[in-house]
Amino acid sequence: MYQDANYIDGTTRLYGIVGDPITQVRSPEMVTGEFVSRGINAILLPIHVPVDDFKKVSRNLKKIANLDGLIFTIPFKAEAMRLADRIGPQAEIVGALNVIARRPDGTWAGEIFDGIGCVTALKSEGHSLTGKRVHLIGAGGAGSAIGVAVAHEHPASLTVFDMDPERAAALAARINRVDPAIAVAVGPWIPGSTDFVLNASPVGMLDDARNPLGTDLIPPATVVFDAIVKPEETPLIRAARTCGCQTVPGRLMMRGQIGRIVDFFLEQKR
Amino acid sequence: MYQDANYIDGTTRLYGIVGDPITQVRSPEMVTGEFVSRGINAILLPIHVPVDDFKKVSRNLKKIANLDGLIFTIPFKAEAMRLADRIGPQAEIVGALNVIARRPDGTWAGEIFDGIGCVTALKSEGHSLTGKRVHLIGAGGAGSAIGVAVAHEHPASLTVFDMDPERAAALAARINRVDPAIAVAVGPWIPGSTDFVLNASPVGMLDDARNPLGTDLIPPATVVFDAIVKPEETPLIRAARTCGCQTVPGRLMMRGQIGRIVDFFLEQKR
Numbered sequence: 454m455y456q457d458a459n460y461i462d463g464t465t466r467l468y469g470i471v472g473d474p475i476t477q478v479r480s481p482e483m484v485t486g487e488f489v490s491r492g493i494n495a496i497l498l499p500i501h502v503p504v505d506d507f508k509k510v511s512r513n514l515k516k517i518a519n520l521d522g523l524i525f526t527i528p529f530k531a532e533a534m535r536l537a538d539r540i541g542p543q544a545e546i547v548g549a550l551n552v553i554a555r556r557p558d559g560t561w562a563g564e565i566f567d568g569i570g571c572v573t574a575l576k577s578e579g580h581s582l583t584g585k586r587v588h589l590i591g592a593g594g595a596g597s598a599i600g601v602a603v604a605h606e607h608p609a610s611l612t613v614f615d616m617d618p619e620r621a622a623a624l625a626a627r628i629n630r631v632d633p634a635i636a637v638a639v640g641p642w643i644p645g646s647t648d649f650v651l652n653a654s655p656v657g658m659l660d661d662a663r664n665p666l667g668t669d670l671i672p673p674a675t676v677v678f679d680a681i682v683k684p685e686e687t688p689l690i691r692a693a694r695t696c697g698c699q700t701v702p703g704r705l706m707m708r709g710q711i712g713r714i715v716d717f718f719l720e721q722k723r
Numbered sequence: 724m725y726q727d728a729n730y731i732d733g734t735t736r737l738y739g740i741v742g743d744p745i746t747q748v749r750s751p752e753m754v755t756g757e758f759v760s761r762g763i764n765a766i767l768l769p770i771h772v773p774v775d776d777f778k779k780v781s782r783n784l785k786k787i788a789n790l791d792g793l794i795f796t797i798p799f800k801a802e803a804m805r806l807a808d809r810i811g812p813q814a815e816i817v818g819a820l821n822v823i824a825r826r827p828d829g830t831w832a833g834e835i836f837d838g839i840g841c842v843t844a845l846k847s848e849g850h851s852l853t854g855k856r857v858h859l860i861g862a863g864g865a866g867s868a869i870g871v872a873v874a875h876e877h878p879a880s881l882t883v884f885d886m887d888p889e890r891a892a893a894l895a896a897r898i899n900r901v902d903p904a905i906a907v908a909v910g911p912w913i914p915g916s917t918d919f920v921l922n923a924s925p926v927g928m929l930d931d932a933r934n935p936l937g938t939d940l941i942p943p944a945t946v947v948f949d950a951i952v953k954p955e956e957t958p959l960i961r962a963a964r965t966c967g968c969q970t971v972p973g974r975l976m977m978r979g980q981i982g983r984i985v986d987f988f989l990e991q992k993r
Contacts, residue, residue, distance in 0.1 A: 458755035463748040463769045463953070475789060478733040485728035498768065499733045501788040511785035517743060517773040625830055683733070 466495040466503075467519055468718065471511060471533075472526035475501035477659050477683035479707050480524055480714075485570065487715045497524070500527020512534055515553075515561065522554040522718045527655055530565070537563025546601050546627060548597065549594035552714055554721035562721045567595045568602025570710030578701050580649075580676050584605040588647040589613050589652030590600065590665045592624040595680050598654050600642065604631035605703050612638045624634065645672045650693075652679045657687035664688040673697035680706055736765040737789055738988065741781060741803075744794035745771035746886045747929050747953035749977050750794055757985045767794070767914075774798065781806055783824075785831065786945035792824040792988045797925055799862025800835070806831025816897060819864035819870075822925040822984055824991035832991045834849050837865045838872025840980030841921065841948065847979065848971050850919075850946050852876040859883050860915040861924030865950050869923050870894050882908045882917065885924075915942045922949045927957035934958040943967035950976055 470480045476499070482498040496622050500523075502510045505540040507529055515519060525533040530549040534540065537553050541564030544550040550563040571580065575582065587608045589600055592615035603611060604627075611628055621639045636656035642650065656665035658681045669692035671677065677693035686694075693700045733913055740750045746769070770793075772780045784790060785806065789883040795803040800819040807823050811834030814820040820833040843850065857878045859870050862885035864892065873881060874897075881898055883890035890907045899907050912920065926935035928951045939962035941947065947963035952973040956964075963970045 456760065457752040458730070458766075460728070460761055461751045461755055461766060461768070463746045463751060465751065465992055467768060473788075476733045481731045481735065482729065483731060484729040485731055486726050488724065495729060496728075496766075496768075498731070498766075499735055499789060502736070503786070504785040505736055506783075510783045510786050513776075513947055516773070516780050518743075518768060518773055533755040666788060683885045686983050689908070694779070 460489075462494070463567065464494060466521050467517065468495060468497040468524070468528055469500040469514065469520065470524040471500045471502050471514070473502055473589065474659065475499045477681075478526060479682045479704060480570075480674070480711070483522070483525060483707055483711050484568045484715060487711050491715070495521075497564065509531060510606060521722065522552065524714065525551050528559050532632050534563065537561050539563070541565070543568060543598065543601065546631070548593070549596040549597055551594065551598070552717055554718045556721050557720070564717060565594070565598045566710040566713050566717070567706070568598035568600070569713060570706040571599045571680065572602045573604060573709030574701050574705035575676070575678060577705060578699070580699070582608045582649065586610045586647040587612070587649040587651065588642045588664070590650070590652045590656075592617070592620045593613060593653070596653035597624050599651060599680070600628050601631055603651070604628045604635060607632055608635060609658060610636035610638070612640060612642070614639070614641050642666055643685070644668065644670065647672070650677045652677055652681070652687075652689050655681070657681055657689050659683060662688055664692050665694070668694065671696045671698055676701065677704055682707055688717055724817070727768070730759075731766060732764070732830045734764060736791050737766040737769040737787065738765060738792045738794070739766060739784065739790065740794040740796055741772050741799055743772060743774050743798065744929065745769045746749065747951075748796060749901070749952045749974060750981070752846065753981050754794070754985060755781065755838030755979055756983050760986070765791075777802060784991070791821065791992065796823050804833065806974050807831050809833070811835070813838060813871065815900070817864070817867040819867055821864065821868070823990045825921050825930050827993070834987060835868045836980040836983050837950070837976070839945070839983060840976040841869045841950065842872045842876060844971050845946070845948060845976035847975060848969070850969070850971070851920065852878045854879050855919060856917040856920040857881045857882070858912045859911070860891045861885060862887070862924075863923070866923035867894050867897065867951070869921060870898050871901055871923070874898045874905060877902055878893045878905060879907035880908070882910060882912070884909070884911050897916070912936055914938065914940065918944070918946065920945055920947045922951070922959050925951070927951055928932035929953060932958055937964070941966045941968055942984055946971065951974055952977055
């Protein structure tokens, strides 16, 4: 004999994370856990939307009357800008967003929290970026947010690598608009040239066995961060650990932004 | 400090119940409970779709790659017929459906389980309809399904009332196609004329204080069923209890079809 589930009913408010693929996401259990700990009857769902259907499906998800917010992950963070009626300050600089929330007047507010999440994760592990040399891999939605948030910490230098050199150059320009004193360059990592390596590309996600650095040899003084949340130990993180580096996994970036995202969802409802 | 929710993650499969309004539905906790008891990582959500948005939103819900099935409730059971590529035998007779399920080839199968749920609920409370006089209120999606399922139990007579007399007449004809021996009539309830009163109209749902019989005086030998699930004690059920009648609430109809619906969802996946 079954028992009714005690965590969902007709009055449960819906939130979702939209991505393609979706099975790697951690926010359903983390954001839902945060709702529960605050005594709110709400749940965050994994929503797998194929790339070709994103435009129509995302527009129609917003019409569900008991759905109050969405998180966007790979590959939708830039395209999601179209879904917000007002754009928060971080998203404005970055040109991408990872969260939209319904407002009482029926409009939607958007913001990006990836960068805040990454910096918060590094700080929670005792790492300050100020005055340091940083290499960032990936200049997409998450990478741009991380680049901008790192710039606000005033590192000495920041090099940006992306498969698309123009995208890397565009992010480099944004970084210098935040802080012109940072020595910004575009290009691949030069072994030993930086204190931090931050991966914000999808290389190494799920079954992808590649290390985005292209080498498993990393000087042990390097702090290595990976934005990927599944697997917990990406090929990059595994190589870094083998080399004796300190590592910060993507799960901590998610944790660093969960509270901020739930605050944002709830603030916009007022 | 929050804990991660342990009942949802990136691999959770999604199902939903679509209605307008939605807060009265019971299937989120009941169907999800059934999934959990079978060891399946799946959840059934309440999805509130405003009537004017139903066509577009329902079509786009089907494009969500990790959404495998939908239940439809008031007022969408007839319109939902368009969403199924193949129609089950009950839905074919009734002209409405309350469940669609994704098949491995990407098509969708539809069926209606309301009638089976009602008859199962009555039997579980020890009531046989065979040879009895039955009055049915409401000839919409749920009412039609109940009328057809009741016909299969071979009552002596069945009167059907609906605000729309043509809809009532159409259901009466369907009932007689199932069993020409049943004395079928269309019209309001005549006090004391029947052994059973079955309400399948929305009258009495949520804050609606009306009794669909139009009178609170019901002979105590009458068995009274109400398909409404919220409130548990509708004005009709309350009047029947006050009169000393035996009553069967809508929650038992839901319970009577939960297992069948989950079977249907899982069978279609194979």
